[in-house]
Structure formats: C-alpha cells, structure tokens
Amino acid sequence: MRLGVIDVGSNTVHLLVVDAHPGGHPTPDFSHKVELRLAEHLTETGDISQEGAQTLAGFVADCVEVAESRGATELLPFATSAIRDAGNTDEVLALVRDRSGVELDVLPGQEEARTTFLAARRWFGWSAGRLLTVVIGGGSLELAAGLDEQPDVAVSLPLGAGRLSRELAHDPPEPAETRALRKRVRSEVAAAQPALTKVGTPQLVAGTSKTVLELSGVEELAVCPWALREGLILRFLDGLGR
Template sequence: MRLGVLDVGSNTVHLLVVDAHPGARPLPAHSHKAELRLAQLLDESGAIDSVGVDKLIAVVQEALEAAEDKGVEDLLPFATSAVREASNADDVLARVRAETGVELQVLTGAEEARLTFLAARRWFGWSAGKLLVLDIGGGSLEIAYGIDEEPDAAASLPLGAGRLTAGWLPNDPADPGDIRALRRHVRAQIARTVGEFSRFGAPDHVVATSKTFRQLARIAGAARSADGLYVQRELKRRSLEDWVPRLAAMTTAERAELPGVSEGRANQLLAGAIVAAGAMDLFGVETLEICPWALREGVILRTLDQMATP
C-alpha cells in the first residue's frame, strides 16, 4: 500500500510518500517539503502568530494535494516541538483541522525519541547491540538508548538548532560572547541527562539522524547524499571540534557555500554544531555513524507493526 507521512516540524513541513506493507522495508516514492521555520514564528507570548498559522495551513493543503496526486491511501500526519510547545497549540490544531481536514497528532518529545530509535534499530539491526541515538531537530534534541526496539532511556531537550539560533545567536556572524553563553547553556542542559543514560553502560554503537548531523558529517568529509543511502557516513568528534570555530567565524552566506549545506539551514548550522559537539563530548563519543532513517520512518514502521497485529 502507499502511505504518506506528513511531518510538521520546527523547520519544515515534509510529506514523505512510501510504498510499504508489514514485514517489508518502506520504499520512498515521493518527497514534498516546504521550509516554514515554525520555531522562529513565535511571538513574545510563545504563540505561533496568525501569519505563521496561515502559512502552515497553506503548506498542509499543498501536501494534501501532492498526496492525492501520488495515490496515497493512508496519511499519517503529526507535529513536533514547534506546535507542541506553542502557547496557542490547541487553536492552531483546531484551525488546521477545520480548514484542511487534517488531524495532526502532536508527538511528545519522548515519543519522538522512541520512534527515531525504532527507525535506527531497524536500519542497523540487532547486530548493532546497545544503541545510543542522537537527533538534532529545529526545536529539540532527542536522545535514546537501548538494546531492544523500545529504548531503555529516552529524553528530549529544548536544544534544537533553529530554536537556539533564534534565541541565542542574533548576529551574523555570531558574536563570540553569545557563542560562549550558548555553549555553556547547551552543555549544562545535556549534562543533566547523562546520568540517566550512563547507568545502562557504554553503547556498542552510536548513531545520529537529522539534517543537522548529515550536514556536519558532509562538511567533515563524509560522502555526498547523491552517493546513496547505503554508503557508510561517520562523524568524528575531533573533526567536529575543529569545525566549530570555523563555522563561528563564517557568515550565513559563507556557510551556505560549504558542501552539502542548504541555504535554508546555513544560519542554524553553528548552533547545531555546538549541540552536536556538546553531546558527543559529554557522552564520551569519539565517532558516530549517520543513520538515513529517522522519525518519519519510525512513524511508518510503528504503523505497519500495528497493522500486522491481529
């Protein structure tokens, strides 16, 4: 059957269409995305402003039309931290439902972490042993650890690249004092969670998902996305730490010229690198592997599992 996953994230609204059935890997058939940056459209009260809601409704409608054109039989719509944490979330969800007919399921941070972990576990398999999974989104950082398909520990921290850029790095290029303050904030937040994970012992394999980690791996020398899903891509902490001061010295336009860095994400790359470096350091990770599957695939896999259950 043909499934569509509509992911209303902090940076983008992304429709992923796949051909899938229980027991088989989902095969991508179509991708439709729009840069919305909801995390940066919050007003002083923490609400998504009326312009932002209008834009969200418009892109959801576009995604619905694309899903119909591609023959999607079942649509799985969900929203993450930007909607979840908006002070007017209920009103936003009601307007989307009234004007598009789409009932967005708002995932908790822990659900995001668990579903992303499921996707990584299915990608790497049981032979990967105990997995530590890191994911940097626009609004939050998800961390999950475990040996089964359900993680033993999962956490979501408000350390997304978009959120931190908007709140801590207003200048272009970034002010050195702002960078130091952000680095202290990020490491203090992550350090509070390390004990929750370390009691389970060292992981056998550390993986990362998300556009931020893929871009950081690419500028550090990993293979291009055009080389395919099955090429192994790694990010080493030493390489990342070398890149952080270089990114800090660049303007957004200069970062956009780096290999694999999109113009729309270039302004967030420094904040994302600071979070990635902090997480790798505090969790004692020297090298991690990039996982092509993430939250959207986790949603698909969980849905297929439920369909296969009598």
C-alpha cells in the first residue's frame, strides 16, 4: 500500500509518500515540502492571515496532485499547533477543504505526544524498558512516558522553539530576556514533572524532532528517527490489521 502523509506543522508543510503494510517497516518513496512558517502568518488577534491560509490551501492541493502522481491510494493529512492554536481554525480548514478536497485532522497536543510515543516504542522495542519521549516542535513541547505502546501519561506544553523565539524582543536576545525565558520554561516543565515521574523513572529518554537532533550532543538523550508521521502511519496500519 502506498500512503501520502501530509504534515502541516508550524514551520513546514511536508508530504511524505511511503510504502507500508500491516506489520511492516514504512519505507519512504518521495518527499515534497515547503517552509511555509505558518506561525509567522499570525495577525495581532491570533488568526492565520488570509495570505497564509491561501498559500497553505494551495500547497495542500499541490500535495494531493503529487501524491496521486506517485501512486498513493490513501492520504493521511494532519495539522498540529499552528492550526490548532489559531483563532480562525475552522475558517482555515474550510478553505483547505474547498481548494484541495482535503479534510485536515487537527491533532490535540496530547494526541501528538501519544502518537509520537508509539513511533518511538516501535523503533526502540520492548528492550528499552520504561520510555520518556521529548518532542520540541515549532509551537509546542510534547512529553510522554510509559512502559507499553501507549504512554501512561502524555503532556503538551506551549513551549515550541519557534513560539519562544518569537517572544524575544531582541536578536540576539538580551541576557535578561534569556533568564526570564529560561525561568518560564523550567517552571512549566516542573509543573508537568510530577505526572511524568509518578509512572516511574525512565530507562531511556528519546527525542524525535529536528530541534532535538540539533541537541544530539546531550549524552542522556537518545535520538529516534521516527516521529509523529511514522506514528500516524503505524496507527493507521494497526487499524487495517484488526
């Protein structure tokens, strides 16, 4: 089976065409993406601008044509925090649907965390033991922990790299800005920590996002090449096998 996965993120809109079947390893066939940076198309009221929405709808329509030309028989289209947190989510989704025929599935933050956890669990296997996954996206930070394929706890925080960078008034940021931002991040993560540690100490901490790859020098952090897209593919295939 050939699938076309359309991933509408805060920074990039990405079509990945993969060959996959239940119980098998998803194999990428073709990649088509653009750095749309939706989060930078926000108005003062928190809406995605008309220009940003039109550009998104046009590129999604382009993705559909590319996926069909590559032989994809199923589309898995989804969106994350940029669409989820916008003030005009419904209007943007309607525009995308009218232009492309695609109904974007807007994932809740906790669902992002759970789905990415599934991908990491399949990648590392049961031998990894109790697992903690860390995903630093453009708009949000997802954390999930557990021993099985579904995490015991999943948390989503508004601490994405792009979101935090846009809150800084200076480039490079002034020391006071950096201190204030660091204090805020530590405070919000600390508030989520009791729920994560209550389920037990992780035996493996794994990161999956591009931002995490840039931090791969952190010795305590394993890097998982599978992420949210692969998790959605696996979940779709699991459903076919039932």
